[in-house]
Structure formats: structure tokens, C-alpha cells
Amino acid sequence: MWMANSRSSSGARRLAFACFALLLAALFLFPGQIQGLLQYLGGPVGRVASIPLEVIASIDTGIANRWQQYVVLQGVWEENQQLRKDIEWLRGQNSQLRELAAATERLTALLQFKEQALPTMVAARVIGRDTTNRYQALILNKGESDGIKPDMGVITPAGVVGRIVKTTGASSVVLLVTDPNNAIAGLIQRTRDEGIVEGTQQGQAQLKYLPLLSTLRDGDRVVTSGLIGDFPRGLAIGTITHIDKQEGALFQSAELMPEVDVGRVEEVLVIQASYGQSTKAAGGVDLPGKP
């Protein structure tokens, strides 16, 4: 047994407790201001912290790619990747075409077709996952300096991934569509009923607040409604797998299988300007072409 150390002088100890008490008080009294200040200071700090993150993410991706390309199944893996990309692209196209077909029907009837601008997007690479277990989020290698701001929508050619919740100079955090804290306005493509898509603790999604008279069924596709947030209308969110209709409830809800496998996302597109606001910003790209 040995004696307890006595390296901290009592003055330093008191100072430490006083600092902590002061911080506690400041956070309780001025939560918004303190968070805003730290977030502002976090811009350049985040830029510095992004450097080792990007380096390690590149090494990690390099090792994973080498392993998959040269050790496991060289030819099959490449072919599989290409096919997956093709499927994702076709899914996205299919969803957009369905939406366009439905829109065309309505618009033709009105004879007021008006050409719409395509959304401006910026491509980003996933360099990490949320540093805690409590949120389902991704870290992207693009930030404020690339024109990314909180609340911007994030997609892949297959569909919706989530939305930006935090940015630093050179990185940003995307809250995934499967996180319970996320909410996106959704629309059932067949019935045109609108609801709110939220994540679940199980890593899936659910469509809530649907009218009781809605005739939704399993297999119906859900797309963005374009009414709230920075998502244009018609981007695929998921497919209904189960309907929850309780007696006496004011609304019905449905479980969704997200269109994008958020556990395997490597590259994404951040929507900088939605339909009608498209400004061809430097570095921005239009709707993705076939991979």
C-alpha cells in the first residue's frame, strides 16, 4: 500500500473546482451564447483536428480497398461494386422518373409546365462516424469553406442520407435519416399522403402523422415532399414495410426500410440550393451522372 499523492497544491485544486463551477453556471445561465462562442472558435480548431482525421481515414480506406481488391475477391469485388453503383443510380433514376411522371400528369392537366432549375450539389467523402454512440451521424470531409451550412440535405444517387447539423472549417456532421432526432417531410408516392419521417432506435425509419383515411400499403415508396427543409421534392427515402394503425389514434404510422444503406455510405452529395434556387456555385455539380 502506498500513500496518496499530493501533486496538486490546494490552490490549484480550489481553482479547478472554481473553474468547473463557473463553467457549470455559465452553461446554465447562457447556454446559447456559450455554445455559439465555442462553435465559432471550433471552426479553426476543427480544421486542425480534421487533418489527422483525414489522414487516418485515407489510410483506413486504402487498407480496406486493398484488402477487398487484392486479398479477398479481386475481380468479383470490382464487378460487384460497379453493379451496386448501377443499381443505386437506377433506383434514384426510377424514383425520380416516377415522381416526374406523377408530376407531369398533374402539370399537363394544368397546362402550366414550367422548367425548373436542378439543385446545386457538392460531393463529399465520409471520413468518420459520430464520436459518441448516442447519435447516428457521419463526418464529411467538406465544411464551411466549401459552402456547407447546417440544415442542408445530404443524399446519394439512391436516396436521402440525412441533413447537416454541424460544420467546422473543413468538415461537417450529417445526422442520418435513421436517427430518432431527425425529421424530414415525406410523401407516399402512390397515395400522395404526407407525413414526417423520423429515425428509430433500431436504426430504421418511420413515417408518422399519416391521415387515418390513407390507403397506404406495404411496399409503397416514400419520397421527400419538398415542403420543409432543404430537400427537393421526389428524392427516395424508403419503402413501407409495416403499417401501424391503432384504434382510437388520430393518425397512423408506418415503418420504413431506408433506401440508402447508411452503414455503407462512402460518398455523398450535399444539396446546396434546392429547386428554383440553383446558383451554379464554384465547385458545385448538378444532378449526378451515371457512375
Place this chain on the structure above:
Amino acid sequence: MKLLLCLILVLLLVPVQATLLPHLSVWNIKPDLGLVAAAFVGLFAGEMEGLLVGLAIGWVLNLFSAGELGLSLLTNGGVGLLAGFLGRQVSQVTSISVGVGLLAASLASGLLAAATSKNIDLAQVWQMVGAIVLPQACFDGLVGAGFYWLLSQRFQVARLRTE
């Protein structure tokens, strides 16, 4: 020198926590190395250092998380401070006591986070506690105990603590 070491520790924790640990996660749960690091700095360097490094770790790690900043600052800084205080009060620190301490600290921080979560109902809070908070607390306790045991095998931890 001490400052440089702390800076390297904080900057290296980001890629380890965000990029490497997801590969080592068990049932999608990864340990919170920030909490473990803050506790060890507090234990070996004292309250003030534990608090400052804990605050820095909480702040920088939070820049890469969707979570709220205040909670991350308070939990990491608080754990660093508490570890420094307890390290001075407890005469004999073992890997088991470090593990139990970290389990308790992680559990308290997880429960606080679950209780202050917005947009989720009570059933989801309990689900979160069972599925995330408890396993993570066990994981953090195990990592902390294992790390302390490794240190005690390699170095004279008693000397490290008294220096």
C-alpha cells in the same frame, strides 16, 4: 512539453474515436476513449490538468458529433476533475477500482444524456439506456481497467501518480 503531449492526445483521439473505433465496435457500441483519457489524465496529473484536458477533449470530440456541446464539456471535464480528486483521496488504486469508477462515470454521463435527450419519449429513453448506455458503461469500464492493468505491468504506476 506537457502542453504538446496534451495537444497530441486531443488531436489523435478524434481519428481514433471517429474512424478506427467503429471497426472495433461490439454490437455497434464503441468505448468512449475521451472519457477514459480524461480520467487517466486526472488520475495521473491532478484535478486541474484533468479538468482542462477533459474540457478540451469534450469540446474537440463534440465538433465531430451531432450531440450538444454543453453535455460533452461537462461530462469529460467533470470526469477529469473527479478522477484527479479521487486519485488523491484513495490510497490504493487498482485496475478494478479504475474499471468500476469509469463504469460509474460513463453510466452517469449516459443517463444524463438520455434524460436530456430531446424529441424522444420515455419508452425510447429506456430503450436507449438498455441498448446504448449500459453496454457502453461496461465497455468503458473494461477498457479503463485493461489500460490501467497494462500500465501497471509496464510502469511503476505508484511513482507515476506521485511524480
